[in-house]
Amino acid sequence: MKLFVKTFGCQMNEYDSARMIEALRLSGWEPTSDMARADLMIFNSCSIREKAVSKLMSALGRAAAVKRRRPGTLLAVTGCTAQLQCDWLVKRVPAIDLVLGPDRYAEIVALVQRAQARQVRVTDRVGVDEYDFLDAHPLQGEPGVSTFVTIMKGCDNWCAYCVVPAARGPEVSRSAPDVVEEVRRMVGAGAREVFLIGQNVNSYAGVKGGFPALLELVAGVEGVERIRFTTSHPKDLGVELARAMADLPAVCEWLHLPVQSGSTRVLSSMRRRYTREAYLEKVALVREHVPDMAFTTDFIVGFPSETRAEFDESLSLLRAVRYDAIYSFRFSPREGTRAAGLPDDVALEEKQERLAILQAAQAEITAERLGGHVGQVRQVLVEGGSRRGGGQLAGRTRGNITVNFAAPTEGEGEGVGEGVEMGVEVGVKVGDLVEVAILGAGSHTLEGELAPKE
Numbered sequence: 001m002k003l004f005v006k007t008f009g010c011q012m013n014e015y016d017s018a019r020m021i022e023a024l025r026l027s028g029w030e031p032t033s034d035m036a037r038a039d040l041m042i043f044n045s046c047s048i049r050e051k052a053v054s055k056l057m058s059a060l061g062r063a064a065a066v067k068r069r070r071p072g073t074l075l076a077v078t079g080c081t082a083q084l085q086c087d088w089l090v091k092r093v094p095a096i097d098l099v100l101g102p103d104r105y106a107e108i109v110a111l112v113q114r115a116q117a118r119q120v121r122v123t124d125r126v127g128v129d130e131y132d133f134l135d136a137h138p139l140q141g142e143p144g145v146s147t148f149v150t151i152m153k154g155c156d157n158w159c160a161y162c163v164v165p166a167a168r169g170p171e172v173s174r175s176a177p178d179v180v181e182e183v184r185r186m187v188g189a190g191a192r193e194v195f196l197i198g199q200n201v202n203s204y205a206g207v208k209g210g211f212p213a214l215l216e217l218v219a220g221v222e223g224v225e226r227i228r229f230t231t232s233h234p235k236d237l238g239v240e241l242a243r244a245m246a247d248l249p250a251v252c253e254w255l256h257l258p259v260q261s262g263s264t265r266v267l268s269s270m271r272r273r274y275t276r277e278a279y280l281e282k283v284a285l286v287r288e289h290v291p292d293m294a295f296t297t298d299f300i301v302g303f304p305s306e307t308r309a310e311f312d313e314s315l316s317l318l319r320a321v322r323y324d325a326i327y328s329f330r331f332s333p334r335e336g337t338r339a340a341g342l343p344d345d346v347a348l349e350e351k352q353e354r355l356a357i358l359q360a361a362q363a364e365i366t367a368e369r370l371g372g373h374v375g376q377v378r379q380v381l382v383e384g385g386s387r388r389g390g391g392q393l394a395g396r397t398r399g400n401i402t403v404n405f406a407a408p409t410e411g412e413g414e415g416v417g418e419g420v421e422m423g424v425e426v427g428v429k430v431g432d433l434v435e436v437a438i439l440g441a442g443s444h445t446l447e448g449e450l451a452p453k454e
Contacts, residue, residue, distance in 0.1 A: 003029040004038035008056055009046025011197045013079055015148040017044045019134035020108050027109045036066055040074045040112060045081035047163050050332055053081055064095040074115055076100060080167035084336060086123045099123060102168055106132040131172045136182050138189040145383045145431050147191040151179050151214065152198035157233060160271045160338040161300060164199055176207035180217050187223035192431050193381055194218060196229040202236035212244040219250040225433060226381060230256045235274045237282050246289040253290055254400040258298035262317030263310035266303055276317060283321055294399035295321055299328040301358060302351030304342035311354045315361055324369050324399065326362045330355055370441035377451045378403065380436045382428060393428065402445040405436050
């Protein structure tokens, strides 16, 4: 039996898809990348933005055509859109056999079996004390060099624009022993970098001492070379986390700290529960402990009632922090959120103009930040061949910047070279930590060459 899975949205969805594939594989399903050959098609959906839902509906149209050609093929939709818009999905695409919300992934094998006889819709919640995380059981080499590990699900913040609390439910922290054991399995299967994920990792409560204590436990797992995490809510970031990032060598100098707006009034309307000044104090706190911290963030422009002067506050905050990169979006109302009931009173043309101004300002800062690496040597975790091709390899710095560099030209095997040239040991393989001399900077990436070993 062939299984096809398509994932939309965030890292949490990618993690969930991998766990569902593992569970189904243990019951006899064989993953395939060819939807036309699949006996079961799963679309793991995202509803955070309208574009993700549009992509899902286009994909479901193609999947329904596969079902018409191959009667008996099962079609399932999981994820946030499944949770929030179950009836709408089935009405739009009657060919769907299974609609499954995130709270019930642990039951996927049994529910797929039920769906073979009749349409199944399972989107009811389970209690916080009853939630069951799907454990990872990867095959050797399957996690890749860098892998996600979920430490919690859900969110209790109810920001005005966000559907996550409605889609994912309340916060549930995974036990620290379970997290650590999964990290061990991932490292044993070949991972070198662990990416801890949750809707708000700073509020993790699965061990005494919270998230900083969990970081220390994960850093103690043999074979873990690097640790990253996302997402961090600024209101929950304190000195304990800043100290942990400074004191634990495996924790990378990169922090995604979503701000959303630089205006205290807009932040209040968004229900973010911090001010502009408090956010800047958090940034200063982290830089006090880790001076070379690379920051990334999220911005929303054109939130209801945002004035041009308040947008300018976002622009000035961006320039004050000097992020390495940002993720920026025009506000669009999402059904089921408080902001959907507010007047969407910023014209589309104005939203587009503000977004363009913000992105242009960040492009200048990114170029300056990347240029600062030229002439330096950076540690790079080799992830594989560069997207640019040409025999280059690619990996990321501790600050989460992609570096492309020439692959060794001698030797056999993917990404492997042998021999010594100009003092450089050129044998390099995926998963290696190498020193790369940075020779140039592009708009988002760096270029380099292997640095001579002393």
